[in-house]
Amino acid sequence: MTTAAKTEDWIDRFNGLSSLEPGLRDLLTKRSHVVRLPAETVIFAPGKSPDNLLLLLQGTVRVQQLAESGREVVLYRVTAGESCVLTTACMLAYEDHSAEGIAETDIVAAAIPRGVFDDLVASSKAFRDFVFRAYSRRITDLFHVIEDIAFRRMDIRLAQKIIARADHGVLKATHAQLAAELGTAREVISRQLAEFQRRGWIAQSRGVIEIIDCDGLRGLAET
Amino acid sequence: MTTAAKTEDWIDRFNGLSSLEPGLRDLLTKRSHVVRLPAETVIFAPGKSPDNLLLLLQGTVRVQQLAESGREVVLYRVTAGESCVLTTACMLAYEDHSAEGIAETDIVAAAIPRGVFDDLVASSKAFRDFVFRAYSRRITDLFHVIEDIAFRRMDIRLAQKIIARADHGVLKATHAQLAAELGTAREVISRQLAEFQRRGWIAQSRGVIEIIDCDGLRGLAET
DNA sequence: CGGGCTTGTGTGACTAGATCACTGATCGAT
DNA sequence: ATCGATCAGTGATCTAGTCACACAAGCCCG
Structure with missing residues (x-):
């Protein structure tokens, strides 16, 4: 058998x-x-x-x-x-x-x-x-x-999540999914991601986040 | 023995x-x-x-x-x-x-x-x-x-805590202790308690909270 | 192909909560 | 009565969550 x-x-x-x-x-x-x-x-x-x-x-x-x-x-x-x-x-x-x-x-x-x-x-x-x-x-x-x-800032938690769950620098997830992941609201994620993008750390398209500057993200995540 | x-x-x-x-x-x-x-x-x-x-x-x-x-x-x-x-x-x-x-x-x-x-x-x-x-x-x-x-409002959580931990309508605790209890900051507790007092639900003195209107508190807590 | 539909994202206005930097009150000990 | 310590009140400011939308991208289907 x-x-x-x-x-x-x-x-x-x-x-x-x-x-x-x-x-x-x-x-x-x-x-x-x-x-x-x-x-x-x-x-x-x-x-x-x-x-x-x-x-x-x-x-x-x-x-x-x-x-x-x-x-x-x-x-x-x-x-x-x-x-x-x-x-x-x-x-x-x-x-x-x-x-x-x-x-x-x-x-x-x-x-x-x-x-x-x-x-x-x-x-x-x-x-x-x-x-x-x-x-x-x-x-x-x-x-x-x-x-x-209870104690960590959203931006830090989000940066950590992205790093942790990205596969070869790419994370397939919608803003709503990330919000559920972190226990926050979708809008919060959208705004934080917009800021990450503005800083050149990530690129976004519908349902996909691509890490451009991992060190940038990591710098925040390790605060 | x-x-x-x-x-x-x-x-x-x-x-x-x-x-x-x-x-x-x-x-x-x-x-x-x-x-x-x-x-x-x-x-x-x-x-x-x-x-x-x-x-x-x-x-x-x-x-x-x-x-x-x-x-x-x-x-x-x-x-x-x-x-x-x-x-x-x-x-x-x-x-x-x-x-x-x-x-x-x-x-x-x-x-x-x-x-x-x-x-x-x-x-x-x-x-x-x-x-x-x-x-x-x-x-x-x-x-x-x-x-x-993650999901509940501070005022509700605080009202519940006060009810749960009060002994014969009296709770001996400083604002700082309640803040630690709920994982928030002391100022937040002070402001919420001031509001509870304004509504006539509690009376306060140094280190002591006295429940005046338990139903009022409960009304909030059960929201 | 051009509508509809669903799903995903962007944004402004507003409320709640956290943080900072204080001041003032109360109490006990000397 | 004074000092020091602890406790409480408050404004300014920032971060986060909520509400109510508009807009965009993909998908199905005639």
Whole structure:
């Protein structure tokens, strides 16, 4: 079975899981299954908790907070080799969350059923460490988001975002998307980008930002 | 030993721990110890991770985020019957956190050493559920903080804070403390409170806010 | 090809919030 | 009674968010 072959080696792509005890590797590979989901799939949302722990093999999942007003902020992204850990074990208890997770690309993931997760946490120190490290990672991400929103200037945050998310100096995103990313309004982004453009740091066209002077941007971002 | 007597019954004060298996109750009571800390004690801070999981028996711990600028936001409070769970298992891995926990009152807590925590997580479903529920609680708190900071108006947040933290209609806090609580500047609080006072909702004196018209405040808070 | 439609962007006017630089008030300790 | 420290009030100014638009670019379809 090619699927079995695949599920046998994915474990080592997760930092910390390679030291999983041999018997438990079997448990994990036998009792979890690989799923493929198209981009834009809603992985979890208010009222829709997943009953599997997802370990991402390919693609990225964007986790964002929604406000009634319709505005949003991106909280963090889960990338290949990471897990959606906050969403499973955690959200089962308190349903009162207004965050949602969305497949940002087509994704491939290993889905670990709740029961298997529980067995593994019970029987493996390596797995526990993996889980707690994953929690830790997410929570520090949340701390950073809070720090950013509460204390950093928009221009700096925007410059950092552009640098971080640009691919070969090009960022495909609308002003509205960037606004949702940073939890601000579209107009704010438009004006800031206009200013960046005026300074010769970027060029813009519909849905695309091109970095012209990365050092200029970086100078601001590192303030 | 009176201390032993005390440690035997504290377990049931924690929601979910009462269903802990008998043998493990012993483990917990024998291998953890009750500590007393005076108000203002720094429980954890950047660079100072605790090696115990604290279960709070009395008092409250305030967890806040610090910015280099000196400004702060309160992230959440741990009250009696709750645990400082984010700070232990979690923070051990990623040291890069800028949050600190401070005893807001004199506190009494059961300290569970790291090793015992690990044994309990391994051997008890009840304890795991307790831990994951505690995580969940904190994380939803963080989500609320993010939502508030990013999307809610200061006047509303301030009104809510005053109602939430007032004791018999009286809140002992300086404008600077309220500013730190909400992650804003002192002047903003001063101006908002002046407005609340003008509307006859509160009375102020040095370090004290007295609620005069709770319905007025509530009307704003529930907007 | 020229309308319509949708989506993305630009802009002015205005409000809210943050920052800076102060002044004045209050309180406790000597 | 005075001094120093902490707390609160205020104007000026800047940054950010909101509202109400106009305008532009791509897309579909006859």
